[in-house]
Amino acid sequence: MTLMRAARLHLPTHTLTIEEVPRPTPGPGHVLIEVAAAGVCMSDVHLIDGTLGRPPHLQGDTVTVGHEVSGTIVELGDGVTQFTLGQRVVLQAGDIRGGQMHTRGVDFDGGWAEYALASVESVFPLPDSLPFEQAAIIPDAVSTPWDAIVRTAAVRPGEAAGVWGVGGLGAHAVQLLRAVGAFPIIAVDPLAAARGRALDLGADLALDSGDPTFREQVLSVTKGRALNAAFDFAGVTPVHEQALSVLAPEGRLILAGLSGRPLVVNDSTMFSYLKHEIRGHFGTKLDAVPQLVDLVGGGRLDFSRSITDVLPLEKASVAVERLHTKEGNPLRLILKP
Template structure:
């Protein structure tokens, strides 16, 4: 098979398209002919040798990627023959191997792809969608809410905008550049604003005053941190929620989530909660699969539709570089 292999930690150009041995499914596993492999911003950090949330750095050489969708083309011992030929999607967990034409995983990780979704969309929902469902556990949105979504043109941001609109909330989406702002508006945001413009907070305040009677935002879904995140929090009213799930604006290496002291929160009259990792899993009762099932069900019902940006598998290095330079919209997917 062909796969993307990483022999040395470093820049995106270290991702090499090579021929390598086909993986063999062990008992309890299937082998998937991969039609789509998800790319996560975290993958770019792991490529550079960061440990991330995993016990150790990757053992080299490695095939990156932990999200795949395709067709089951062979079975390990003891696997129900009914899986053969099914369209499936899976998160591979701690085991990489997704950036390839073939991938193996345990049957317990498989989900059948709902009718109406292609493999790239299914990959987006098993990774980005799962995380979105996890984030949404921490607030109940409704018609009284004014929701502010920085990075609203990204994979998670796209789904948060859709979910909040479905719940009846007013949605303000931030994005960087005219093309992304246009995408956010087309996705249903009531107001789409370019956060690269210095006056974007004033644009939002004007909208709140002129269109919403001077009300303030009730929820900020913060994946960017830094100055943009801080300005977004400044638009929250008393009782508002700051929900943190990233710090892309600060850089993966040196950045950190936007946090506040208890005194600062009391002065602002808001709450702030970081919801990634163990906190999110605990909120789901330890059942990550339930988040995956909910995500796929939302897509199958047409309530959520992921935005996908596709790259050929051979161009994985381009995909990583585009992610690192904020040159993408939606979920990045590799297609063999």
């Protein structure tokens, strides 16, 4: 039996350990990937600390973490003809199983390992020009805000947009809103370092959510129009009330950050009068990742500044702690087996 190293989460004790486990073998319609890079996401942190609860489709109490994965195909399952050995690829963050979406590294073993299995439907080729580290974060860190912007919110050029929470998702949302022509783009975060990062990435204004002149500044920069679209990537309940207070008539509030808490509209009359909308958002459509790979490969998008640090797989717990404490203001940390 061939073994490999993997970062395994033991759910009952919330412990993450590096273990030697059997190297998987691809069945029909699957490929085996030698992992080159795997992203560390706040949802990984929340999975490990138990905030997200038990994965709904996980069999057993242990799982290899990691849903942002890129690498090279090293083994083909029966019937796989659309890919070749040695091909550079990135993996979708989940697979459709039994008609339902199962998340990689949550509901089944993911990419914080030397090797990872994937169905051919969740595998997308990479151009040689796109580094593995940048490619790995496209599923979720980039594709989730992309779909939130272009599909759920349907942002049009010239529309004013606000982004609450300038972490891994929100920082990319700022870049993507700029790419689709939103204006102005207002970033909101209580951390000064995060606000500075938002301005570096293209926000027109960065505000502290606790600023007593918050509403006045939003109305000033939008010339009194307020926001057409507001994105909650923080998953914090007070964001909803603040975002609704600066939404334009027929504005959309998009909930992409997960909190698990009740959703409350304090002034239902004004909500109805202004024809506001609250739209939930989760994950991405299957075509988002290849779209973004093409946009990066074609020079329309650049995520080279997104990679804060690259750590060996053995430092997975260190990476989780750094993201949890925001040590060094990380945008995305990468594990390299």
